[in-house]
Amino acid sequence: MIQVIKFPSRSDYSELCARPQIESSKIGSLIESIFNKVKTDKDKALISLTYEFEKREIDTILYTEKEIDDYSKATDDDLKIAIKIAFDNIYKFHEAQKLVEKRVETSPGVVCWQKSSPIEKVGIYIPGGTAPLFSTILMLAIPAKIAGCSEIVLCTPGIHPAIFYTAKLCGITKMCKVGGAQAIAALALGTPSIPKVYKIFGPGNQYVTAAKMHANSMGVAIDMPAGPSEVAIFADETSNARYVASDLLSQAEHGVDSQVFLVSTSETLIHDTIHELESQLIELPRKELAKEAILNSKFILVNSSDDAIDLLNEYAAEHLILACDDPEKISDKIINAGSIFLGHFTPESAGDYSSGTNHTLPTNGHARAYSGVNLDSFCKKITLQSISKSGLEILSKSIIPMAEAESLQAHANAVKVRLNNGL
Amino acid sequence: MIQVIKFPSRSDYSELCARPQIESSKIGSLIESIFNKVKTDKDKALISLTYEFEKREIDTILYTEKEIDDYSKATDDDLKIAIKIAFDNIYKFHEAQKLVEKRVETSPGVVCWQKSSPIEKVGIYIPGGTAPLFSTILMLAIPAKIAGCSEIVLCTPGIHPAIFYTAKLCGITKMCKVGGAQAIAALALGTPSIPKVYKIFGPGNQYVTAAKMHANSMGVAIDMPAGPSEVAIFADETSNARYVASDLLSQAEHGVDSQVFLVSTSETLIHDTIHELESQLIELPRKELAKEAILNSKFILVNSSDDAIDLLNEYAAEHLILACDDPEKISDKIINAGSIFLGHFTPESAGDYSSGTNHTLPTNGHARAYSGVNLDSFCKKITLQSISKSGLEILSKSIIPMAEAESLQAHANAVKVRLNNGL
Numbered sequence: 058m059i060q061v062i063k064f065p066s067r068s069d070y071s072e073l074c075a076r077p078q079i080e081s082s083k084i085g086s087l088i089e090s091i092f093n094k095v096k097t098d099k100d101k102a103l104i105s106l107t108y109e110f111e112k113r114e115i116d117t118i119l120y121t122e123k124e125i126d127d128y129s130k131a132t133d134d135d136l137k138i139a140i141k142i143a144f145d146n147i148y149k150f151h152e153a154q155k156l157v158e159k160r161v162e163t164s165p166g167v168v169c170w171q172k173s174s175p176i177e178k179v180g181i182y183i184p185g186g187t188a189p190l191f192s193t194i195l196m197l198a199i200p201a202k203i204a205g206c207s208e209i210v211l212c213t214p215g216i217h218p219a220i221f222y223t224a225k226l227c228g229i230t231k232m233c234k235v236g237g238a239q240a241i242a243a244l245a246l247g248t249p250s251i252p253k254v255y256k257i258f259g260p261g262n263q264y265v266t267a268a269k270m271h272a273n274s275m276g277v278a279i280d281m282p283a284g285p286s287e288v289a290i291f292a293d294e295t296s297n298a299r300y301v302a303s304d305l306l307s308q309a310e311h312g313v314d315s316q317v318f319l320v321s322t323s324e325t326l327i328h329d330t331i332h333e334l335e336s337q338l339i340e341l342p343r344k345e346l347a348k349e350a351i352l353n354s355k356f357i358l359v360n361s362s363d364d365a366i367d368l369l370n371e372y373a374a375e376h377l378i379l380a381c382d383d384p385e386k387i388s389d390k391i392i393n394a395g396s397i398f399l400g401h402f403t404p405e406s407a408g409d410y411s412s413g414t415n416h417t418l419p420t421n422g423h424a425r426a427y428s429g430v431n432l433d434s435f436c437k438k439i440t441l442q443s444i445s446k447s448g449l450e451i452l453s454k455s456i457i458p459m460a461e462a463e464s465l466q467a468h469a470n471a472v473k474v475r476l477n478n479g480l
Numbered sequence: 481m482i483q484v485i486k487f488p489s490r491s492d493y494s495e496l497c498a499r500p501q502i503e504s505s506k507i508g509s510l511i512e513s514i515f516n517k518v519k520t521d522k523d524k525a526l527i528s529l530t531y532e533f534e535k536r537e538i539d540t541i542l543y544t545e546k547e548i549d550d551y552s553k554a555t556d557d558d559l560k561i562a563i564k565i566a567f568d569n570i571y572k573f574h575e576a577q578k579l580v581e582k583r584v585e586t587s588p589g590v591v592c593w594q595k596s597s598p599i600e601k602v603g604i605y606i607p608g609g610t611a612p613l614f615s616t617i618l619m620l621a622i623p624a625k626i627a628g629c630s631e632i633v634l635c636t637p638g639i640h641p642a643i644f645y646t647a648k649l650c651g652i653t654k655m656c657k658v659g660g661a662q663a664i665a666a667l668a669l670g671t672p673s674i675p676k677v678y679k680i681f682g683p684g685n686q687y688v689t690a691a692k693m694h695a696n697s698m699g700v701a702i703d704m705p706a707g708p709s710e711v712a713i714f715a716d717e718t719s720n721a722r723y724v725a726s727d728l729l730s731q732a733e734h735g736v737d738s739q740v741f742l743v744s745t746s747e748t749l750i751h752d753t754i755h756e757l758e759s760q761l762i763e764l765p766r767k768e769l770a771k772e773a774i775l776n777s778k779f780i781l782v783n784s785s786d787d788a789i790d791l792l793n794e795y796a797a798e799h800l801i802l803a804c805d806d807p808e809k810i811s812d813k814i815i816n817a818g819s820i821f822l823g824h825f826t827p828e829s830a831g832d833y834s835s836g837t838n839h840t841l842p843t844n845g846h847a848r849a850y851s852g853v854n855l856d857s858f859c860k861k862i863t864l865q866s867i868s869k870s871g872l873e874i875l876s877k878s879i880i881p882m883a884e885a886e887s888l889q890a891h892a893n894a895v896k897v898r899l900n901n902g903l
Contacts, residue, residue, distance in 0.1 A: 133881075133885070135881050136881050136882070138877070138878075138881075139877060139878040139879075139880075139881035139882045139885075140878075140882065142587070142875070142877060142878035143878050145586075145587075146586035146587055146590070146878075149584060149586045150584050150586050150592045153584045154594070157580075159576055161572060161573050161576045161836065163568075163569035163572045163573050163835060163836035164565075164568075164569055164835075164836075167830075167835050167836065169836045169837050171577070171854070174815045174816070175815070176848065177815065177816075177848065188886045188887050188888060189885070189886060189887075190886060191885075191886070192882055192886060217885070219885055255848045255849035256849045270697070274693070276705060276844070276846065277849075278846075278849035282699060299897050300894070300897060300898055303890065303893050303894040303896075303897045303898075304894050306890040306893070306894075307888070307890040307891045310888060310889070310890040310891070311888075337893065337897075340893075341889055341890055341893075342887065342889050343888075343890070347890065384866070385866075388864060391597075391862070392597045392598070392600065393597070393600075393860075394862050395862070395863075396862065396863040396864070396865070397863070397864045397865075398864075398865060399864060399865065399866040400866055400867070401898075402867050402868060402869045402872045402898055403865055403866055403867040403872075404894035404895060404898065405891075406879055406883060406888075406891035406892070406894045406895060407590075407865065407867055407875055407879060407895070408863075408865055409879075409883075409891060410878060410879045410882045410891075411875050411878035411879050411882065412587075412590050412592055412865050412867065412875060413584065413586035413587075413592045413865075414592050414863040414865055415863065419860075421699070422699075423699065423701075424860065424862075425599065425600065425678045425860075426599050426678040426679045426700075426701035426860065427701060427860060428859075428860045428861040428862075429862075429863060431594070431861055431863075433856065433861075436851075437816075437842075437847065437848075437849065437850060437851045438851040438852070438854055439814070439817050439818070439819065439820060439847075439851075440818075440819040440820070440831070440837040440838065440852060440854075441811060441819070441820045441821075441822060442819070442820075442822065442826055442830065442831055442836075442837055443807070443808075443822040443823055443826055444825050444826040444830055444835065445825060446825045448825070449825045449826075449827075449830065452565070452569075452830055452834050452835060454561070454562060454565060455561075455563075455565035455566045455569075455833060455834035456562075456829055456830060456833045456834050457562075458556075458558050458559050458561075458562035459559070459562045459563065459566060459614075459615055459833045459834070460829060460832075460833065462556070462559050462562075462614075462640075462642055463612060463613060463614070463615060464611050464612075464765065464766070465611060465730070465733060465734075465766075465829075466733070466764055466765050466766065467726065467729040467730040467732070467733040467760075467764055467766070467770065468730045468733070468828075468829040468832060468833075469829070470726050470729070470730070470760065470763075470764075471723070471727050471730045471827035471828065472827060472829060472830070474722050474723060474726045474760075475726075475824075475825055475827065
């Protein structure tokens with residue numbers, strides 16, 4: 058039975074928005090031993106671990122350019138066109154995020170600015186399994202390329218032709234056959250075949266997630282903490298229950314742990330959506346997964362759009378669909394969300410694939426503090442400053458008393474020696 | 481003896497740039513027990529832990545507004561002026577970092593954009609101890625205020641009047657007397673007095689650092705991984721050895737683990753700098769600390785500015801001073817650094833206090849992947865999109881084949897139901 062909650066009081070919002078506790082994984086020692094093996098035996102460890110965990114025999118670590126070419130050829134022509142449309146839109150949106158350099162004279166003779174510099178070496182992980190997530194290659198490799206990352210290493214056990222096609226299209230610099238925690242270990246530590254990278258991106262199972270956390274604790278940056286995917290929808294009396302149901306299902310089919318959260322000011326809409334869900338669900342190939350996710354979902358009837366906004370800000374959804382009239386009025390008041398989809402013709406699946414926005418987004422309430430992947434995820438912002446002698450003279454009235462009050466005399470001296478003695 | 485290394489070969493760069501291994505701290509179980517106590521006994525735990533670790537008796541957790549006012553009054557007038565100058569410059573530089581909204585029509589009828597949204601609740605930690613780091617309050621609270629964070633909680637055991645003055649000036653919303661790992665636990669978990677925050681900023685000792693890592697593993701964001709402070713200086717034959725020595729010392733006085741790294745194309749400059757160091761060092765109140773740090777430093781003579789650039793990019797310094805002529809020619813080629821100081825009159829201490837840039841910067845080589853604190857550190861970027869029916873029709877040629885190739889039929893259906901059936 059779908060849970061329908063009517064007019065919850067504000068004191069219940071926090072409880073309503075709580076995600077299921079993710080069991081803190083007990084695989085730490087396994088992950089540590091995988092890292093140790095990769096550190097010691099490098100490429101040889103990758104070959105043996107791939108056989109041990111996947112019963113897959115590989116004799117080299119990287120695909121050759123010719124292999125990538127050959128495997129990509131089996132990609133269907135329509136799919137190539139589809140990928141190219143998505144590529145162009147994602148490229149346009151992320152390119153528009155480039156930093157415009159702005160020099161600020163904070164005080165006469167004191168000029169400060171930021172520059173954006175690519176993270177030189179990045180790693181992208183794409184899982185194997187039933188759904189070949191070539192779309193995630195687009196989402197991670199395109200901004201890496203725009204940022205100017207010189208080494209973009211893709212690790213994947215996946216073998217769908219579109220994975221190879223997309224990798225080639227996006228300018229992946231190295232493509233590696235290894236998957237699982239051992240792939241993350243290789244990216245974090247480096248091997249003769251796989252360069253050590255400074256940041257690791259991409260989804261994965263609990264082993265991959267734990268390995269990314271382990272890499273992070275060693276000082277390698279990661280995209281964001283992982284959690285099950287989720288959608289929240291706000292629907293009012295103008296919403297189309299068929300559309301709303303289709304969006305809920307497109308989230309639910311990801312897996313049994315997918316989070317689905319519907320907030321509405323219309324009881325009729327909730328009723329109709331439940332009816333629509335039943336008829337759309339039976340047609341789905343992944344109906345067993347979707348059904349279980351839907352049974353864990355929450356449908357919440359609220360008194361007003363203001364209540365809905367508060368509840369949605371408390372929830373901090375990865376994806377938030379505003380399936381209502383005048384959605385910008387609502388979105389202006391949303392402060393916590395990964396990505397917002399406005400209006401009746403903006404399904405989440407547009408952003409998952411082709412509209413141009415990124416689909417790597419913060420789950421599990423992390424949207425309260427984290428952004429989704431964007432161009433900045435592949436850059437560092439370096440600050441720069443240039444001060445003239447007269448500029449330093451003005452600043453000295455601030456620097457010297459503050460440094461001395463903090464008992465840092467040498468900090469004050471660095472200004473004093475410059476002002477008493479020209480070059 | 482200061483280590484002078486002459487004309488190292490490129491294969492030695494990586495070894496030369498390695499930081500001392502930071503011993504992975506063995507205080508994990510202590511930190512966990514502190515978090516458990518704060519989780520169970522909340523404010524009461526904070527009072528008892530403050531007595532246990534610091535022998536400091538507190539009977540309330542927060543300072544009242546009146547207390548903050550009263551304690552701030554002892555701040556010296558010159559120091560108030562000094563702080564206000566710094567405040568204005570930091571404000572100007574960080575305000576200029578605001579996101580300019582840019583709507584991108586990635587495809588006809590498909591409009592995508594980003595908006596910046598403040599992280600609602602943030603925590604700032606400022607250590608107690610000999611050096612009262614009120615300057616760090618400026619660096620963290622000013623961008624939090626500009627971002628629009630509604631709750632800015634300062635935890636500090638520090639009691640210097642300037643800490644209270646700065647907290648008030650910057651609009652801190654709650655000021656808490658508690659320090660150490662228990663303060664971090666309170667920010668991560670929440671207590672009746674201290675709100676649970678979504679991101680924690682600020683420096684601290686090994687206990688604070690370990691507590692921040694623990695909070696991070698629970699899903700609370702943190703500013704960046706911590707490490708000892710460091711400066712790298714590039715100096716050529718135009719550099720003034722007195723200035724260079726003063727900058728090296730202003731880093732060295734932070735502590736014995738401070739990293740000091742001089743790269744020069746001029747042997748004379750290196751020689752003169754060593755001489756200057758000796759005479760400036762004996763005057764310093766913190767000379768014992770500074771001396772030990774200097775003895776661990778590396779002075780490296782290179783053949784050319786190109787060699788220097790490669791070495792400095794490999795090092796990825798927190799602070800990089802380009803004490804040379806035409807420093808922009810060099811800085812354009814620097815891809816890894818926290819903050820860059822250009823020319824002969826731009827000492828690091830300007831950025832530490834008053835020029836406007838932030839002094840919370842990535843150490844320990846993390847500048848390869850991390851930015852220093854900036855306005856974005858206090859915001860999330862939310863993506864938004866609005867698609868018309870005809871816009872979705874065009875995108876459908878991309879979304880549907882991709883979703884079906886990824887075996888996600890419900891994703892394709894969310895588009896299909898919309899195109900077969902108007903509202």
